[in-house]
Amino acid sequence: MSLPVEIIDGIVEEVLLSQSRAFSSIAALSVVSRQLRYISLRAYFSRLTVSKLTRAGRILDIPNCCSWIRHLSTTMQIIEKRSLPVSKMKLWSLELTCESVSVFSLAASILLVFPHLPVTTLVSLKLRSLPRITQLLLKEIARRCANLRELELSVIERLSTDCCWACFEESSSGVKHSPVGVDASSCDTTTARDLATLYGRCLQPLANLKRLSIGVFLSSPVVLKKHIEDHSDALARQQQGATGLGCRPYTPTKCVQCWETHGLSTREDELLATMRLAQNLKSLEWVRWSSWFSYWNLPLQVTATANEDDKRDKMNEQERVFGLTKDDVDAQWATFEIERREKRIKVWRRTS
Ligand SMILES: [Zn+2]
Numbered sequence: 001m002s003l004p005v006e007i008i009d010g011i012v013e014e015v016l017l018s019q020s021r022a023f024s025s026i027a028a029l030s031v032v033s034r035q036l037r038y039i040s041l042r043a044y045f046s047r048l049t050v051s052k053l054t055r056a057g058r059i060l061d062i063p064n065c066c067s068w069i070r071h072l073s074t075t076m077q078i079i080e081k082r083s084l085p086v087s088k089m090k091l092w093s094l095e096l097t098c099e100s101v102s103v104f105s106l107a108a109s110i111l112l113v114f115p116h117l118p119v120t121t122l123v124s125l126k127l128r129s130l131p132r133i134t135q136l137l138l139k140e141i142a143r144r145c146a147n148l149r150e151l152e153l154s155v156i157e158r159l160s161t162d163c164c165w166a167c168f169e170e171s172s173s174g175v176k177h178s179p180v181g182v183d184a185s186s187c188d189t190t191t192a193r194d195l196a197t198l199y200g201r202c203l204q205p206l207a208n209l210k211r212l213s214i215g216v217f218l219s220s221p222v223v224l225k226k227h228i229e230d231h232s233d234a235l236a237r238q239q240q241g242a243t244g245l246g247c248r249p250y251t252p253t254k255c256v257q258c259w260e261t262h263g264l265s266t267r268e269d270e271l272l273a274t275m276r277l278a279q280n281l282k283s284l285e286w287v288r289w290s291s292w293f294s295y296w297n298l299p300l301q302v303t304a305t306a307n308e309d310d311k312r313d314k315m316n317e318q319e320r321v322f323g324l325t326k327d328d329v330d331a332q333w334a335t336f337e338i339e340r341r342e343k344r345i346k347v348w349r350r351t352s
C-alpha cells in the first residue's frame with residue numbers, strides 16, 4: 001500500500017527540519033525510489049540560500065530546481081547579475097542582502113531588480129543591509145509587490161561593533177541609520193511621526209500588509225554621534241586606564257547617559273510613529289522599528305564606580321520608568337502590536 005503524497009511530503013519535511021535542513025538528512029531517502037527522490041529534492045530545494053555567484057550557477061544545472069524554490073535567500077548582487085532566474089520562480093518569500101549596494105547605486109539596483117521579481121506569488125519580502133530606505137524603494141515595492149503580507153527593510157546590519165570605536169564610527173558614516181532630525185543638506189526637520197506618515201503613504205497600495213519591520217532608528221542621528229564622541233571612553237578608562245582606542249565599543253542601548261537623555265522621548269516617538277503607520281496602512285497588525293532604547297541593558301562596568309546603593313537605586317528607577325529589567329536582551333528592535341476595534345486603533349509595545 002502506498003501512502004498519499006501529502007503524508008510523504010510531511011514526513012520528508014520533518015526529516016529535513018530535524019537536521020537543520022542539511023542535504024545529508026534526505027540523502028538516504030532520495031535513493032529509495034524515483035518518487036521519493038523527487039519528493040525529497042523538491043522539499044530540499046523549496047527553501048534555498050544562495051550567497052555566492054558560483055553556487056547560483058550550479059543550482060541552474062539541476063533539472064526542475066528553479067520551479068521548486070518557494071523561499072529564496074540570496075544577495076542583491078546575484079539578482080542584479082541575473083544569475084538566478086527569479087522571474088520564473090513561484091517564490092512566496094524572498095530575502096536579499098544588499099551589502100554590495102552603495103547609497104549612489106541604490107536607485108539603479110532597485111530599477112534593475114524589481115521588474116524581475118515574481119510579484120504575483122510573493123507574500124514576504126526582506127531587504128537587509130540597505131544603505132538607506134528611500135521613497136523610490138518604498139514606492140517601487142508598493143507598485144510591484146501588491147500581494148505582500150510581510151515586508152522588512154533594514155539598514156542596521158551595516159553598523160558594526162565587532163572591532164573598535166573607530167570602526168563603529170566608520171560603519172555608521174556610510175548609512176542613513178536615523179533618518180529623523182535636521183537634514184544637513186536641506187535644513188528640513190523630520191520628526192518620527194513625519195517619517196512614519198511618509199512611509200505609510202508610500203506603502204498604502206499594499207492592502208494586505210500585516211507585518212512591517214523597518215530597520216532604522218527613530219531617534220536623532222545625534223544620539224549615536226554624541227555617544228561615540230562623548231561616551232566612548234567611559235568604559236575604556238575603566239578597562240585600560242586609557243582612551244577608547246582598541247577597546248570594543250558598546251551601543252547606546254548599554255549607555256546610562258544615552259538612556260537618561262533620549263530613552264523616554266524615543267520610546268514615546270516610536271509609539272506615536274507606529275500609530276501613524278497604523279492609520280495609513282489599514283491591514284497592519286505588527287510593526288517593528290530599530291531602537292537603541294527598546295530593552296534596558298546597562299553594563300554594570302559603566303556604573304562600577306558608583307557605590308552599591310546608588311547603583312541599585314538607579315536600576316530600580318529605570319525599571320520603574322521603563323518597565324524593564326537589566327536581564328532583558330540587547331535587542332535593537334522595538335516591537336508593537338496593533339488592534340482595531342469599532343474603528344478605533346490601539347497600539348501597544350510588546351515587552352517579550
Ligand atoms: Zn577597528
Ligand SMILES: [Zn+2]
Pocket residue numbers: 226227228231251252255256257258259
Ligand atoms: Zn551613550
